[in-house]
Amino acid sequence: MNVHNELTKILPQNEIPDTNFELDEIDPITKLDLEVKKIAIERQKELEHLKNVDSYRKEYLGNVSHELKTPVFNIQGYVSTLIDGGLNDPTINLDYLKRADKSIERIIHIIDDLETITQLETGSLELEFEKYDFSAQCRDVLEQLDMIARRKNVTISLSKKFDKPLMVQADKFRIRQVLVNLITNSIKYGKEGGKTDINFSLYNDDVIVEVKDNGIGISAEHLPRLFERFYRVDKGRSREQGGTGLGLAIVKHIIEAHQKTISVKSSQGEGTIFTFTLNRV
Ligand SMILES: Nc1ncnc2c1ncn2[C@@H]1O[C@H](COP(=O)(O)OP(=O)(O)OP(=O)(O)O)[C@@H](O)[C@H]1O
Numbered sequence: 001m002n003v004h005n006e007l008t009k010i011l012p013q014n015e016i017p018d019t020n021f022e023l024d025e026i027d028p029i030t031k032l033d034l035e036v037k038k039i040a041i042e043r044q045k046e047l048e049h050l051k052n053v054d055s056y057r058k059e060y061l062g063n064v065s066h067e068l069k070t071p072v073f074n075i076q077g078y079v080s081t082l083i084d085g086g087l088n089d090p091t092i093n094l095d096y097l098k099r100a101d102k103s104i105e106r107i108i109h110i111i112d113d114l115e116t117i118t119q120l121e122t123g124s125l126e127l128e129f130e131k132y133d134f135s136a137q138c139r140d141v142l143e144q145l146d147m148i149a150r151r152k153n154v155t156i157s158l159s160k161k162f163d164k165p166l167m168v169q170a171d172k173f174r175i176r177q178v179l180v181n182l183i184t185n186s187i188k189y190g191k192e193g194g195k196t197d198i199n200f201s202l203y204n205d206d207v208i209v210e211v212k213d214n215g216i217g218i219s220a221e222h223l224p225r226l227f228e229r230f231y232r233v234d235k236g237r238s239r240e241q242g243g244t245g246l247g248l249a250i251v252k253h254i255i256e257a258h259q260k261t262i263s264v265k266s267s268q269g270e271g272t273i274f275t276f277t278l279n280r281v
């Protein structure tokens with residue numbers, strides 16, 4: 001900036017003082033000082049980031065081993081009892097083997113989920129976009145989950161609008177995972193004899209999908225952390241239902257990998273609504 005030029009804009013010619021210097025010529029020491037300060041701030045930020053990554057890694061490992069411990073200890077218990085003579089006891093031998101098998105299934109489920117999450121977080125999971133009928137997919141998922149819903153006496157209903165085809169552009173397999181998790185949650189955390197309604201509306205190029213239940217609901221303090229991996233509102237109840245708290249973290253990653261959004265509204269004792277968007281074609 002030339003000071004003389006600037007002053008001519010605001011002062012009469014005869015009042016302009018002699019200004020034979022440029023304002024942006026800061027002396028080299030001040031310049032150096034500024035540079036050093038800038039570098040220091042950047043280093044500080046980097047350090048904070050590394051600290052966060054480290055504490056996240058520790059927490060993650062802690063969570064993983066904690067989740068795996070229960071089924072592994074269960075298996076150990078059943079196998080030990082069988083070795084200690086239970087094998088010859090027809091009242092327990094098959095039963096204990098079946099229970100051990102269930103625990104193994106649980107471990108496999110946890111590992112599968114962890115693998116999916118890692119792939120989604122490192123970006124190594126490539127979505128396979130295709131054009132398909134979302135209505136047909138919803139009907140299909142409902143049919144698959146019908147047995148689980150019946151066991152809890154929960155009625156799942158699709159809006160009439162799903163009778164007609166609704167074409168979307170998305171990764172069919174991953175969106176199926178989203179639907180399965182949201183609907184399974186609505187059954188698991190629903191009331192005995194409860195209801196889950198699935199509906200959609202159209203807005204510009206988006207399909208806005210809503211999964212609404214009249215279950216136990218989630219109190220406001222839990223909502224901000226709900227999509228974090230391993231986060232469960234009622235750990236006891238979730239584990240009893242075979243939950244790890246990875247489902248919603250996976251769901252959110254999948255939707256965000258589609259450049260779309262998901263949100264939740266809930267009130268305790270009344271029910272929960274999950275809303276996500278998809279690209280319509
Ligand atoms: N529809 C719902 N109604 C009430 N609470 C819910 C509902 N959906 C999720 N939650 C709460 O949010 C938590 C996280 O859900 P999420 O699907 O991530 O895990 P999960 O169902 O416990 O286990 P996973 O899906 O990994 O088998 C659940 O443990 C439950 O406490």
Ligand SMILES: [Mg+2]
Pocket residue numbers: 181184185243247248
């Ligand atoms: Mg779940």
